[in-house]
Amino acid sequence: MDPKYGERYRDLFERHWWWRARSRLIVDLLRRLEPAQRWKSILDIGCGDGLFFPALAKFGEVEGVEPFAELVNPANPYRNRISTCPFDEHYRPDKQFSLILMLDVLEHIKDAATALRHAVSLLEPNGKFVITVPAFMALWTNHDVMNQHFVRYTKSSFREVAQRAGLRIDEERYLYHWTCPVKLGIGLTERVLRTDPKPAEVPSFAVNESLFWISRIEQRILTPLSLPFGSSLLVVGSKANV
Numbered sequence: 001m002d003p004k005y006g007e008r009y010r011d012l013f014e015r016h017w018w019w020r021a022r023s024r025l026i027v028d029l030l031r032r033l034e035p036a037q038r039w040k041s042i043l044d045i046g047c048g049d050g051l052f053f054p055a056l057a058k059f060g061e062v063e064g065v066e067p068f069a070e071l072v073n074p075a076n077p078y079r080n081r082i083s084t085c086p087f088d089e090h091y092r093p094d095k096q097f098s099l100i101l102m103l104d105v106l107e108h109i110k111d112a113a114t115a116l117r118h119a120v121s122l123l124e125p126n127g128k129f130v131i132t133v134p135a136f137m138a139l140w141t142n143h144d145v146m147n148q149h150f151v152r153y154t155k156s157s158f159r160e161v162a163q164r165a166g167l168r169i170d171e172e173r174y175l176y177h178w179t180c181p182v183k184l185g186i187g188l189t190e191r192v193l194r195t196d197p198k199p200a201e202v203p204s205f206a207v208n209e210s211l212f213w214i215s216r217i218e219q220r221i222l223t224p225l226s227l228p229f230g231s232s233l234l235v236v237g238s239k240a241n242v
Contacts, residue, residue, distance in 0.1 A: 008199055009071055013051045015202045018176075021215035022232075025175065026103065026130065027055050028219075033128055033236065034059055039098040045087055045119060046105035050078035060099065065091055087115060098127045104232075106161075107133050107149040116165035120239060129167060129237040133158065135174055139183040139231050142190050142197035153233050168240040174230025177222055178214060183231055 013019045039060035044052060047064025048071045056062040062081065066072055069084040076082070085091055087109075100123050106112045123129055134144065134152040144152065151157075155172050162169050189195070202208055223230075 008201070009048055010051060011202060012200055013048070015208065016200065017203070017208050017212035017215060020212055021219065022103070022132065022175075023052065023055065024216060025219050025223075025234075026052075026101070026132075029130065029234075029236070030056075030059050030099075033130075035098075039128075041095060041097045042099045043093075043097040043101070043122060045100065045102045046108075047082060049073050049076055050082055052101075052103070053078045053081070056101075063093075087118070089118065091118075093122065096122055096124045096127070098124045099130070100127065101130045103130070103132045104134065106131065107144075107151055107153070108147070110150050112151075113161045113164040116161060116167060120166050123239055125239055127238065128170075129235075131235040131237070132175070133233050133235075135230055135233040136180075139180065139187065141183055141187045142195065143200065146197035146199060155233065158233060158235060162235070162237060163240075166240045167237040169235055169237050171234075171236040173223060173226050173234050174228070175219070175223060175232040175234050176215060177227050177230045178218055179231040180229050 013023075042056050042060045042062040044050075044056060044062060044064040047053070047066050048068075049066075050064055050072070053062050053064070063083075064078075064081065065083045065085065065087055067084070067086045072079065072082055072084055083091065083093075087105075100119055102116075102119060106116060109115045120129065134149065136154060137152050140152060153161075155174075158172070159169060203211070
């Protein structure tokens with residue numbers, strides 16, 4: 001994790017249009033998927049400082065795992081619910097979870113299938129798994145470099161990882177459709193000018209609010225149509241062969 005990104009993480013999550021729109025989308029999704037008795041236990045993998053915990057706590061008991069300890073504030077009221085360790089075979093909680101989230105995590109992991117297989121092993125037989133990842137290598141920009149991404153996925157390439165990991169895909173759809181031409185232009189400009197990666201920043205209030213509402217309106221109108229493009233991919237899954 002780049003130190004500069006770590007410093008900006010909370011501000012980006014709380015104020016940046018992209019993070020805010022994604023959070024609202026995930027909450028809407030969980031409301032639709034929520035079982036009658038709520039989820040008993042929720043695991044947020046790559047949870048950072050537990051910034052999504054207040055929203056997730058409305059759906060069940062939540063805990064998380066974060067490999068970058070510098071992102072977790074010791075004074076965080078949720079600190080005792082966050083395990084700061086690598087997400088690998090050494091992370092062995094003494095239970096399974098009825099809901100697991102990996103929100104923009106797998107792109108940071110070189111062996112994504114192994115990590116996802118481990119995550120699926122922590123899911124209850126009838127549990128739900130929610131994943132978001134960046135989409136399409138054609139949309140690669142300095143943002144991916146700055147955040148140490150290994151790959152951007154398509155539905156097809158993610159299905160291969162899911163199959164190897166034992167995850168059955170129940171829903172899949174691209175998100176942030178309007179950002180595709182923007183990111184294509186940014187990537188082309190960066191390659192031509194050979195610009196260096198820079199940490200993301202929150203834009204001015206007017207721009208930030210405008211892009212947030214553009215994204216939210218798009219989520220309501222276009223995303224349900226399952227358009228074949230977008231700069232992010234959302235997958236809802238469950239354990240295969242159950």
